Amino acid sequence: SQTIHQWPATLVQPVGSPLSLECTVEGTSNPNLYWYRQAAGRGLQLLFYSVGIGQISSEVPQNLSASRPQDRQFILSSKKLLLSDSGFYLCAWSVQATDTQYFGPGTRLTVL
Amino acid sequence: QKEVEQDPGPLSVPEGAIVSLNCTYSNSAFQYFMWYRQYSRKGPELLMYTYSSGNKEDGRFTAQVDKSSKYISLFIRDSQPSDSATYLCAMSVANYGGSQGNLIFGKGTKLSVKP
Numbered sequence: 625s626q627t628i629h630q631w632p633a634t635l636v637q638p639v640g641s642p643l644s645l646e647c648t649v650e651g652t653s654n655p656n657l658y659w660y661r662q663a664a665g666r667g668l669q670l671l672f673y674s675v676g677i678g679q680i681s682s683e684v685p686q687n688l689s690a691s692r693p694q695d696r697q698f699i700l701s702s703k704k705l706l707l708s709d710s711g712f713y714l715c716a717w718s719v720q721a722t723d724t725q726y727f728g729p730g731t732r733l734t735v736l
Numbered sequence: 737q738k739e740v741e742q743d744p745g746p747l748s749v750p751e752g753a754i755v756s757l758n759c760t761y762s763n764s765a766f767q768y769f770m771w772y773r774q775y776s777r778k779g780p781e782l783l784m785y786t787y788s789s790g791n792k793e794d795g796r797f798t799a800q801v802d803k804s805s806k807y808i809s810l811f812i813r814d815s816q817p818s819d820s821a822t823y824l825c826a827m828s829v830a831n832y833g834g835s836q837g838n839l840i841f842g843k844g845t846k847l848s849v850k851p
Contacts, residue, residue: 630779665744670838714780723838724770724785725782727779
């Protein structure tokens, strides 16, 4: 069966510090991968998606970036965090050519 | 008009009640409809998945799609305190050939089932 992992589970970082969140998927090959941010009362915001290694599409302009160095690894990064980057970050995957997405446990990021 | 509208609630019901959760949408091209359940501080989990119009039942849960009205519903029978969570609807157009298949999510309805 497929599983999706995210780490760390929680993170508290000062403004201006770098960020690296990691997501890995097991049990499937060539998945579509997604990064979302969920802020209180604002729903899920799609940040990035990837249909293959090295292929990243950005949905919103921001100081975050994403990379996919391996087929089942998706990384969310920032060089300098802003207060507004606080939120619950979710990674998700889907099978190619279908639309159902499966979510990881999430990382709760607090920027102080 | 937003693509997907969902009443944020909160919705509070007594244990055993029938719960109705709803979403409306504006894009008539949507073909796939999903309901996710999200417990506090957890990732959303897929609850129900339907294609096009009609009903789908799974235990105490029934998903209903009315494409003519652009309206989807999730019914929970004999609601339990363990059903207390935020419920998100999601939908997408049919996307094949390796495209990303992006979902459009509602903002979620927070449900509380009181014992």
